[in-house]
Amino acid sequence: MSLEDNLVRLRKGDLEALTSLIEHYQDRLFRYLVRLLRQPAAAEDLFQQTWIRVAERISSYDPRRSFENWLFTVARNLAYDHRRRYQPESLDEPIPSGGSRLDVLAAAGESAMDSVLSGERAVLLANAVETLPLIYREVLGLRFEEDLKLEEIADILRIPLSTVKSRLRRALEELRMMLTDELKDGITT
Amino acid sequence: MSEHNEIRSLLALAAAGALEPDEQARLNAHLRGCKECAERLASFSNIATALGKLPSAPPSFGLAARTLARVTAERAERVERRHHQLLLALLICFGWILTLATFFLGRHFASAMAQIVGVSPTWFVDGFISYAFLSALASAAFAGLIGPRRGQQGEHYEPLS
Numbered sequence: 001m002s003l004e005d006n007l008v009r010l011r012k013g014d015l016e017a018l019t020s021l022i023e024h025y026q027d028r029l030f031r032y033l034v035r036l037l038r039q040p041a042a043a044e045d046l047f048q049q050t051w052i053r054v055a056e057r058i059s060s061y062d063p064r065r066s067f068e069n070w071l072f073t074v075a076r077n078l079a080y081d082h083r084r085r086y087q088p089e090s091l092d093e094p095i096p097s098g099g100s101r102l103d104v105l106a107a108a109g110e111s112a113m114d115s116v117l118s119g120e121r122a123v124l125l126a127n128a129v130e131t132l133p134l135i136y137r138e139v140l141g142l143r144f145e146e147d148l149k150l151e152e153i154a155d156i157l158r159i160p161l162s163t164v165k166s167r168l169r170r171a172l173e174e175l176r177m178m179l180t181d182e183l184k185d186g187i188t189t
Numbered sequence: 190m191s192e193h194n195e196i197r198s199l200l201a202l203a204a205a206g207a208l209e210p211d212e213q214a215r216l217n218a219h220l221r222g223c224k225e226c227a228e229r230l231a232s233f234s235n236i237a238t239a240l241g242k243l244p245s246a247p248p249s250f251g252l253a254a255r256t257l258a259r260v261t262a263e264r265a266e267r268v269e270r271r272h273h274q275l276l277l278a279l280l281i282c283f284g285w286i287l288t289l290a291t292f293f294l295g296r297h298f299a300s301a302m303a304q305i306v307g308v309s310p311t312w313f314v315d316g317f318i319s320y321a322f323l324s325a326l327a328s329a330a331f332a333g334l335i336g337p338r339r340g341q342q343g344e345h346y347e348p349l350s
Binding site: 027 | 202236240242244259
């Protein structure tokens with residue numbers, strides 16, 4: 001049964017249709033929430049709340065819009081509410097200008113420098129991403145992990161395309177600044 | 190801003206595949222003669238590739254089933270809550286109607302009732318007015334107390350299993 005069929009069934013109140021929708025989006029939605037919240041337990045709770053919200057508000061979903069975008073918007077709104085309530089750190093805290101953040105990484109307890117030495121560069125990159133503000137983490141996740149187009153990201157985040165681009169550029173530049181030394185050897189090797 | 194600096198500001202977006210066709214053409218032309226920008230683009234591309242392969246915690250086993258169970262329970266609770274609210278509204282309406290009916294009946298039969306009970310008709314009417322007023326007040330207080338409590342229950346989420 002196609003995604004559209006399941007959406008039609010869900011709009012008619014058939015909760016069984018949720019099964020395949022949840023399974024279809026499970027990995028991506030969960031990964032997105034973990035990236036936003038950094039805590040798998042909180043991500044799991046919000047994952048469930050997202051689907052509760054979807055079941056409640058499916059009648060207000062406009063079928064002309066991508067369901068995927070709508071779903072991620074619902075999840076994002078819940079994640080932002082959650083962070084405002086339980087992790088009151090600024091959502092758009094600016095990246096401190098100048099200076100490398102490698103010292104922050106090294107002091108993070110994950111022993112980032114050791115990771116570099118042992119070749120675990122993915123861990124180093126993941127740690128670097130973790131240090132970025134939420135507004136940069138979410139565009140990176142949507143673009144590179146979820147492989148969404150810039151227009152789709154703008155739709156999910158409800159921001160102009162130009163803002164998506166500027167956040168993407170600043171996030172990548174910040175990451176590059178943090179990882180400059182490691183890049184000499186090629187981070188993906 | 191010089192051409193070189195302008196192109197430098199495009200490199201991160203180029204690695205993200207976010208350039209417009211004309212920007213991409215300008216970048217390609219510049220890269221043929223600028224080793225520094227080519228190396229910088231390569232470093233951004235390395236990061237972009239690695240970002241697509243970042244490790245991430247997988248969802249725990251049975252998350253989909255637990256989610257469906259929670260959605261189903263939530264919906265059942267919402268339906269029950271709606272029924273309770275409806276029932277509450279009906280009870281309050283019934284209370285008001287009964288109070289008003291009692292008041293008018295009381296006034297109509299006050300003289301006869303006062304004679305049977307052996308008190309003055311004025312006292313009897315006053316008694317009925319007080320009774321009607323207190324009943325209406327009790328209904329309103331009941332609605333005020335129970336209504337918000339039902340609402341709060343509706344916002345409560347069960348802890349994760």
